[in-house]
Every structure is written in structure tokens, then in C-alpha cells.
Amino acid sequence: MTSRQLCSRLMKYIVPYWEVLALSLTGMMVMAATTPMIAALAVPMLDGALVNKDMESMQLVLLAVIVLFTARGAAGYISTYAINWLGSKLAVDLRAEMFNKLLALPACYYADQPGSNLVSRLTSDITQLVHAVVDAITVMVKDTFAVIGLLGWMLYLNWKLSVPALLMTSVILLIMRSFSKRLQGIEREARETVDSINQVVKEAIENHKVVRLYGGQRYETRRMGEEAGRVHSFTVRQAAVAAFSVPLVQLSTAIALAILLYLAARQASANEITVGGFVSVILAMLLLNAPLKRIAGVNVLWRRGLPAADSIFSLLDQETEPDAGTIAINRARGELQFEHVSFRHSPAISDQASLNADPALRDITLTIRPGEMVALVGLSERDKAALANLVPRFFHPTEGRVLLDGHDLASLTLNSLRANIALVSQETALFNDTVAANIAYGDMGRETESKITAAAQSAHAMEFIREMPQGLQTMVGERGIKFSGGQRLRIAVARALLRNSPVVILDETFETLDFKSAHHEQAAVEVLVQGRTTLVIAHRLSTVEKASRVVVLQKGRITEIGGHRELLAKNGTYARIVRTFV
Numbered sequence: 001m002t003s004r005q006l007c008s009r010l011m012k013y014i015v016p017y018w019e020v021l022a023l024s025l026t027g028m029m030v031m032a033a034t035t036p037m038i039a040a041l042a043v044p045m046l047d048g049a050l051v052n053k054d055m056e057s058m059q060l061v062l063l064a065v066i067v068l069f070t071a072r073g074a075a076g077y078i079s080t081y082a083i084n085w086l087g088s089k090l091a092v093d094l095r096a097e098m099f100n101k102l103l104a105l106p107a108c109y110y111a112d113q114p115g116s117n118l119v120s121r122l123t124s125d126i127t128q129l130v131h132a133v134v135d136a137i138t139v140m141v142k143d144t145f146a147v148i149g150l151l152g153w154m155l156y157l158n159w160k161l162s163v164p165a166l167l168m169t170s171v172i173l174l175i176m177r178s179f180s181k182r183l184q185g186i187e188r189e190a191r192e193t194v195d196s197i198n199q200v201v202k203e204a205i206e207n208h209k210v211v212r213l214y215g216g217q218r219y220e221t222r223r224m225g226e227e228a229g230r231v232h233s234f235t236v237r238q239a240a241v242a243a244f245s246v247p248l249v250q251l252s253t254a255i256a257l258a259i260l261l262y263l264a265a266r267q268a269s270a271n272e273i274t275v276g277g278f279v280s281v282i283l284a285m286l287l288l289n290a291p292l293k294r295i296a297g298v299n300v301l302w303r304r305g306l307p308a309a310d311s312i313f314s315l316l317d318q319e320t321e322p323d324a325g326t327i328a329i330n331r332a333r334g335e336l337q338f339e340h341v342s343f344r345h346s347p348a349i350s351d352q353a354s355l356n357a358d359p360a361l362r363d364i365t366l367t368i369r370p371g372e373m374v375a376l377v378g379l380s381e382r383d384k385a386a387l388a389n390l391v392p393r394f395f396h397p398t399e400g401r402v403l404l405d406g407h408d409l410a411s412l413t414l415n416s417l418r419a420n421i422a423l424v425s426q427e428t429a430l431f432n433d434t435v436a437a438n439i440a441y442g443d444m445g446r447e448t449e450s451k452i453t454a455a456a457q458s459a460h461a462m463e464f465i466r467e468m469p470q471g472l473q474t475m476v477g478e479r480g481i482k483f484s485g486g487q488r489l490r491i492a493v494a495r496a497l498l499r500n501s502p503v504v505i506l507d508e509t510f511e512t513l514d515f516k517s518a519h520h521e522q523a524a525v526e527v528l529v530q531g532r533t534t535l536v537i538a539h540r541l542s543t544v545e546k547a548s549r550v551v552v553l554q555k556g557r558i559t560e561i562g563g564h565r566e567l568l569a570k571n572g573t574y575a576r577i578v579r580t581f582v
Contacts, residue, residue: 027079032145046276132305334533422496
């Protein structure tokens with residue numbers, strides 16, 4: 001993203017607050033206008049008050065100083081407050097739009113994005129961009145106008161002295177910048193070497209058994225010595241450059257000052273300059289230093305904001321989840337049909353391995369009758385999850401189609417489709433809210449406490465909820481940290497029961513099983529599946545045994561289908577898989 005593109009994108013967020021921006025810019029311009037006035041006051045103060053002993057001039061100058069700095073303080077406060085208010089609103093609006101975009105993105109987008117990366121975009125990236133925008137506006141307005149004003153005053157007051165003064169100042173700044181770049185390069189190399197030392201130490205600690213068994217102490221000591229020597233070398237070079245830069249800059253400044261004093265003395269002998277005029281030029285030149293440095297560094301500051309802008313706007317430019325359906329159904333009967341369905345995960349652009357990977361599903365044809373419980377069994381979690389994710393249209397078939405009550409899922413509106421589906425998993429998504437709010441989540445937020453309690457009772461969750469200090473009003477903690485895996489599952493069952501959807505996707509995740517409350521979990525699941533079309537990603541034999549049919553997936557295909565006992569009798573793939581169940 002170029003600077004022009006970034007400015008164009010940001011303007012639509014700034015325009016609604018143009019009054020605040022105008023107020024801030026006005027304050028900055030007032031501050032910029034008063035900067036050359038500080039240098040200008042040196043003329044009447046020195047020539048009138050000190051040289052000519054004019055006390056009336058002295059009083060006027062002192063009054064002018066008070067008024068000037070009062071105006072600067074007020075203007076500075078207004079401009080700083082307004083620009084930071086604008087930056088904060090910019091951050092709020094960007095975060096709100098990004099969060100709404102995240103809620104509208106398709107499920108496949110999250111599969112390729114680490115959660116920490118997305119959180120970072122909403123926090124640190126926006127903060128970095130806003131700081132860059134606020135600082136860049138401040139520098140480009142206040143400092144630019146201050147520089148123009150100071151240069152104008154110097155040239156107006158005494159261009160013969162100002163021009164050589166500016167030239168010599170430029171030379172000194174170039175010298176300082178050259179040394180600064182050199183020091184930055186050395187510091188960067190030193191940081192890389194320190195990282196190498198950290199790596200050596202980390203490897204030696206983590207692999208200490210190998211180091212001792214294979215006699216690697218001398219080798220590691222030598223590696224550490226080499227890296228430490230490099231750090232020493234960089235430190236000495238950095239000290240040498242810094243030590244040399246100080247006297248060189250001081251010498252250059254002394255030479256420049258000597259030349260200026262010589263030129264000023266010649267002008268004074270010709271009555272072309274006064275003491276106040278000379279001091280005013282020098283003061284203006286000194287006041288130029290800080291804004292010129294900030295202006296010179298604004299490009300670096302702006303470039304730091306560009307990666308953050310790219311990250312933010314690349315997310316905002318993502319296509320939202322497609323919803324081209326036109327049919328809104330009420331309560332479905334629950335018949336699911338998969339007609340020659342194939343599915344391949346969307347690969348990353350640079351992921352050639354994914355491009356060559358086998359499809360997750362191949363030519364799946366399956367009909368699930370209303371109220372039937374079908375268990376998906378297979379060694380590949382990817383295949384089973386892909387088939388289940390097609391039902392709520394988290395994924396879309398690459399080939400074929402999925403139907404609900406004879407309607408192609410693609411023709412249904414997402415809201416009406418998903419209103420008929422409940423998801424239950426032992427990796428249940430719990431929010432840092434009350435137990436009641438987690439059960440009555442989303443569209444069910446207005447349900448009465450009696451209905452919430454009844455759902456929790458049916459899900460065998462009240463037996464542990466009653467033991468909590470505040471019952472249903474107990475906060476669950478971040479990601480439900482206060483609950484075991486089994487308790488989270490029962491809360492998910494309660495949520496599904498309260499929703500009362502005709503289709504249920506049950507994802508049993510083996511890793512989070514809570515064996516102590518297994519009977520409660522099983523009882524809760526049995527209540528949930530009664531009269532509902534249930535698609536189970538199975539890991540437990542007790543669940544598979546209760547399924548109407550078992551579908552065995554192998555390499556994306558249905559290899560076996562039938563009842564539990566029927567498939568065991570065949571002693572095929574299913575029989576081998578059953579031995580892995582708990």
C-alpha cells in the first residue's frame with residue numbers, strides 16, 4: 001500500500017470528524033506561527049531594552065512574551081487534545097469495522113489464520129497505524145509551517161547572514177545523520193549477534209543431555225566465545241564511532257559559529273546588523289533544528305505505519321461469507337442428503353503441498369432420515385470434520401450438493417439454515433460471561449431463567465451448576481477455564497436443547513474427555529439426540545453403539561456403512577477402528 005492509497009483509505013474514517021481535525025490543525029498553525037515570533041522578540045529585547053536602555057520597550061517585550069506563550073500553550077493543548085481524540089475515534093471505528101468483518105468472514109478464512117495474528121491486527125496494528133497517522137499529521141502541519149515561518153523570518157531579517165548559516169547547519173546535520181546511520185547499522189548487527197548468543201545458550205540448555213553424552217562442552221564453549229567476541233567487536237566499534245562523532249560535530253559547530261561571528265562582525269562594522277538581529281538569526285536557526293529533524297524522520301515514521309495499514313486493510317478487503325440463498329425455511333424435518341459430494345480444502349497461495357493433497361471428500365452419496373443418528377468413523381479427523389462442516393455451510397462442496405428437506409443448501413438463506421442446526425462439542429466455545437448467558441447465547445438471550453434451568457436440568461448440568469457460588473449467574477472465566485471438559489460438553493448440550501434445532505452436529509473430542517462424569521455426559525447426549533437428526537463425529541464406542549447407522553470414511557470415501565454389529569461382523573475397516581475407541 002502506497003502513502004497515497006493509505007491516505008485515501010483513511011480519509012473516509014476522518015471525514016466524519018472534520019470539525020475536530022480542523023480544530024486541531026488550527027491549533028497547530030497557531031503554534032507554528034508563534035515559533036518565529038519567539039526569535040523576532042529577540043530584536044526589540046536586545047536592541048531596545050538592553051542596548052538602548054529603553055525600559056518601556058522592555059515592559060512591552062515581557063508582556064508580549066507572556067501573551068505569546070499563553071497563546072502557544074492554549075493552542076498546543078487544543079491541537080494535542082483534538083488530534084488524539086481523532087486518533088482514538090479512528091482506532092475505535094477501525095476496530096469496530098474489523099470486528100464486524102471478522103464475524104462475517106467464511107470459516108475457511110480462520111483455518112489459515114492463527115487466532116493470535118487476528119487479535120494482533122485488532123490491537124497492536126491499529127495502535128501502530130493510529131500513532132503513525134497522528135504523529136505524521138502533527139509533523140507535516142505544525143513543524144512544516146514552523147520551518148517555513150522561521151526561514152521566512154531569517155531571510156527577511158538578514159539574508160546575507162541567514163543563507164551561510166543555513167548552509168553550514170545543513171552540513172552539520174548531514175554529518176550527524178551519517179554517523180547516526182552508521183551507529184544504527186552497528187546496533188542492528190549487535191542485536192543479531194546477541195540473538196545468536198541467546199540461540200547458543202538455548203540450544204545448550206535444551207540439549208544438555210546430548211551435550212554431556214557426546215562431549216560437546218568444548219564445542220559449545222567455543223561457539224559462545226566466538227559470539228561473545230563478535231558482540232565485543234561491535235560494542236567497541238559503536239563506542240569508537242560515537243566517540244568520534246561528538247568532537248567532529250563540536251568542531252564543525254565551532255567552525256560554523258566562527259564564520260558566522262566573522263560575517264556578523266563585518267556587517268556590524270558596516271552598520272548592517274544589530275546585536276538583536278544577530279541573536280535573532282542564531283535563535284531562529286536553533287529553533288529550526290528540532291522541527292527539521294522531525295520532518296526528516298516522518299518518512300521513517302510513515303513507513304512503520306504502512307505494514308500495519310496493509311495488515312488492517314487486507315482484512316477489511318476480504319470477501320465476506322457468501323449468502324446467495326433466497327429461500328427462508330422455518331423448522332425443518334431434518335432430512336439430509338449428500339449427492340455425489342466432493343470437497344477439497346482451499347490451499348494457501350504458496351502452499352504447493354496443499355495444492356497436490358488429496359481431496360478431503362470424494363463422491364459422497366448419503367441420505368440421513370429425519371430423527372436418525374449417524375456416526376462418522378474414520379482415522380482421518382479432516383475427512384469427518386469436512387463432511388460435518390458442509391451441513392451448516394461452513395464449507396461448500398467442490399462438486400455435488402447437500403440438501404436439507406429437499407432444498408439445496410446453497411439456495412437457503414444462512415440465517416434460516418443455521419437456525420435449524422445446533423453444534424455440540426467437548427471443545428465447546430464458552431464466553432467469559434455467566435453460565436446462563438452461555439446457555440442462552442445469541443438469539444436465545446431473551447429466554448426466561450426457568451427455560452434455561454430446564455435445559456440445564458435435561459443436560460445433567462444442574463448437578464454441578466448448583467454447587468457454584470452464584471449458580472447460573474456464576475462467571476465461567478476465560479474459555480470456560482473453571483469447567484472440566486465434560487462440564488463444558490453438558491453446557492453445550494443445554495445450549496442445543498434450549499435452541500431446540502431439528503439437526504444436531506455432535507463432535508466428540510477424545511483429548512478433552514472427562515471420565516469422572518462420563519455417565520452424565522452420555523445421559524445428556526441421549527436426551528439431545530432423541531427425535532433429532534444427528535451427525536456424530538465419533539470417538540467413543542458407547543456413542544457409536546447407539547447410532548442408527550455407522551458411516552466409515554477412508555481417504556475421503558465411504559468404504560463401509562451399516563449398523564454397529566453388522567460392521568463388526570464383517571471384520572473390516574470398522575472393526576479395526578473400533579479397537580482404538582474408549
